Amino acid sequence: MDRDTSREPTAGYVHYALIWAALVALLIMTIAVARLSLLANYSVLGSLSIATVKAGLVLIYFMHLKHEGRVVKGMLLLAVAALFFIIALTFVDVWYR
Amino acid sequence: MTERTLDDKAPEESSFYDEKGKYSGVLAWLMSTDHKRIGLMYLGALLSFFSVGVTLGVLIRLSLIAPGAILTAQQYNEVFTVHGIVQIFLFIIPGIPVAFGNFFLPIMIGARDVAFPRLNRLTLWLYLAGAAIVLLSLFIKGAPPDTGWTFYAPYSIQTKANVSLAVFGVFVLGFSSIFTGLNFVTTIHRMRAPGMKWFRLPLFVWTLYATGWVQILATPVLAITLVFIVLGRVFGVGFFDPSKGGDPILYEHLFWVYSHPAVYIMVLPAMGIISEIMPTFSRRNIFGYKAIVFSALAIASVGYFVWGHHMFTSGMSDTARIVFSFITFLVAVPSGVKVFNWVATLYKGSIEVDSPLLFALSFIFLFSIGGLTGLIVGSLAPNLHVHGTYFIVAHFHYVMFGGVGFSFLAGLHYWFPKMFGRMFNEKIAKIGWFFFFIGFNVLYFSMFILGYQGMPRRYFEPPPQYHGWSVVSTVGSWLLAVGLIIIFSNLIRALFKGPSASSNPWGGGTLEWSIPSPPPAENFIEIPVVETGPYGHRERE
């Protein structure tokens, strides 16, 4: 039921270079957003959103998540959800004191 | 088909004990990557530390009825701290998974070993190293930790005791736990025998799977929290220090984010053992296999989000208190489902009350008491009165000791013939059980009464009005100790002088009963092809 990705062909070098270029572009964008930002609140959201896109690119292409089966993807979702809810429940305390 | 017709192990046949490798003597064991040897080494270490923990517990009870006679106030704080650290981090958290999980998981799924045998061996070494570091903190210059096993800030940051060393030991132990969980989850995904589909897995395996996930996702939060304690002590980093902008309640959040799921690391495998024993000794299939599977997964997931119920009096927001209390009630439901299903398994069964079943039935009874009192303490209003009292102490000893402890003994008696190839004396086992069970209830039920009356916990010198029931409780501790001595003497004697055991003395249906007692090094001559579910007993009418 798990996919054996060792038998699948690897992506090409140019493919990886393109992803890297996108990451650098996003880096420039995130610095620009921070510098130009008018509202401090949206600066946080904007920067973290771009960071998440970058992280997503690294996960999907460099870490080959694109080629993985449901098992690995499901496990990752579980771990991220766990962290999310831990932080969320802590804020139920911190915000409402 | 319940009775095995395979040949029982003839004395000349070799088992994993006879296996010759690169090393000899003690090294042949310490360097072994055989999951069975690793499981046994863990078992020996666990029971040794358990004995230390029990001794400390008896000492606490003696001190409480005669404060100052044997311990000073400072020593008392150290003793209950170390009692908690030893019982929790050296015995009960590693507990069932590392002893019985290691020994039986591969066999139960039809594999020859776990996914990462060398990582498994590393977890044993990490466990021994972590234990050594914790014990070192008791004896080197400075004082043993006196913070309680919970290491609450700010005291844990300020006390002169050897907290950094003890906490480092726990950190190392945490990695042993993480790698064990990682190993088991991978093993269950990848190493199942042909035909061993997910819903044909023995229930013990399911609980090891759920537990593995909790070990992977919760333990690292404890790890970073321990790092914060050391950073606070050594570098003055003030995350929990209000004068530096920090908040001690955040320590409690981080600590309990791990330590509540930790109790599910303790109890889920314990429940798994009960799910193995009930069908075997009722000679019928388990009632509601899938419900029990989903309950285990539900307990693991919902249990991840209830940690705030340890913090109702900490100064947390009211909103948070209500939310955590509500989720706490939810998590009781799947436990209830399991209890109902185990009891339903007995119905119209052909019941043999052998010692494993006796311990298992005790689990159901004692865990139910612990669980129901958990609902009391999980309710906000009563909690305000019983938090920090002996009511809490009684509650958690009922679930952890009455629950997990009895299940550990149930599993030990159930699997003893398989692991050691010898049978113990059934009558003495029952006598030991009797003293243990009576002693347990005298010891801990008194604490419910004391706590309800308001006796605070972690007090060196309790107010005099609690003296009466305290004495009762202490006498209970002596009966319990006698029971444990009988139980373990019986088993130790059987190790050397017990009669040879057959491959399936109890009539069990899972794969471990199809191989010789003790198993050969490779577990199976041929990897089995599985065609049915695990409990091949007479179906329900």
Add this chain to the structure above:
Amino acid sequence: MAIGKESNTGAAASAEAQEGIDYTGKKIGMWLFLFTELLFFGGMFLLYSVFRSQYPAEFHAAAQEENLLLGSINTTVLLTSSLTIAVAIAAIRKGNKMLSLYMQAATIVFGICFLVIKYFEWSAKISMGIYPDSPALLNREKGDILFFSLYYVMTGIHGVHVLIGVIAIAIMFVYTRRGVIDRDNFAKLENTGLYWHFVDIVWIYLFPLFYLIT
């Protein structure tokens, strides 16, 4: 439970896993380890988010004291190192051992470069008297104390992970040279790559949180 003789009707995974090298199993094991790292760093991110929500103005201002240029360079260095390790793995899978070795070496160089830049950043701060529990820091606002404490703890622990990654890749370099890692046996290198990418992702989040929230 009925038992029959071993046959080919079982899962291919089981046969592969029982008898030979289980590539998928090793990969799952590595992902599970990365989840533990996620939760480990997660505890620190939890503290950051709580303290930030309590002291937004001070965090806002303190971030301006960080060296944006060095931070941006470091981010670029790590992103590029992710590229080089990814190419290193692709190369060995295509049988190009030399390219893989060069790329692994490049990754190590980038990793060390990151640590060197970090060293300069930290030294600059320490020489200004800003470090955990320093008199200068304790005199500042609570939000500042928390910001800089978090800065040292989070980038410090991240730095330790970069160092571990550099050492791991160096070991993989030796294995690749010796042929232990080759086009048919590359799980070790791929898993090391996964670890390295994770370390990169942590920095992808640390960078805006400490340098950009201005």
